[in-house]
Amino acid sequence: MFAVPSFVWATGSTFGAQSTVSPSLVTLAQDRVPWFVAVLWATGFLKLFGALVGISLTRLRGGRAGRLTVLCGGAAATLLLWHGGLFVVHGLLVEAGTVSVARDLAALTGWYLYLWGPWFIAGGLAFATATALYVRRHDDRRGVRLYGAAGAFGALLLSLLSTVTGIG
Structure with a gap:
């Protein structure tokens, strides 16, 4: 959907x-x-x-497939939480009058603050929970946990770069 x-x-x-x-x-x-x-x-x-990653997190796999699933789960959780967090923080700053936006964007602040931001955050929390549960059930917890951290770090780095360059 x-x-x-x-x-x-x-x-x-x-x-x-x-x-x-x-x-x-x-x-x-x-x-x-x-x-x-x-x-x-x-x-x-x-x-x-x-x-597909979300569905994969419900089915325990070993080897490369399991590590890739955790890498993607960690990345998805981070991207969604970061994106939603930016929407919420920016919306709160606009609502508080700390940050001003163009008139045509002011009417959208509520949508980003109350709908889009929380929606992305909920998705990020769902991916984080599913990834953590997947890791907990995995035989090689330490190994797959590193892949989850690598996915999260890579996603955060990509998000920061896109934000700084004005792309995201």
Whole structure:
């Protein structure tokens, strides 16, 4: 379900985006800007991949498959928690009057603070819990725990770089 909006917006529809997503992003989708359409498609497929990782975390596997599952679970948890946390913190700062935003973005603050941020945080907590439970059931706890940490660290580094460069 989480991937559906990305695919819908990638096809040119902005259903549901007009009042809940930044106007600049809606414009990119409406204008069918090629790089942004590609990002929407990639995002949709990454969300589907995330669903497969989530399902994999419910089935114990050994060897390389188990380590890769934990690596992806740790990365997903970190990306979702970071992304949602940024939405919530920014929303709180705007609501408190500490940070100002353009008039067209002010109406969206509530959506990011009360819907999108918590939604991403809930997903991150779900991945973190599933990954921790998977590691707890695994024979090589120490080994797979390192893969989870590597996934989390890599995801955090990627998120920080994208934030600093203005991409994310």
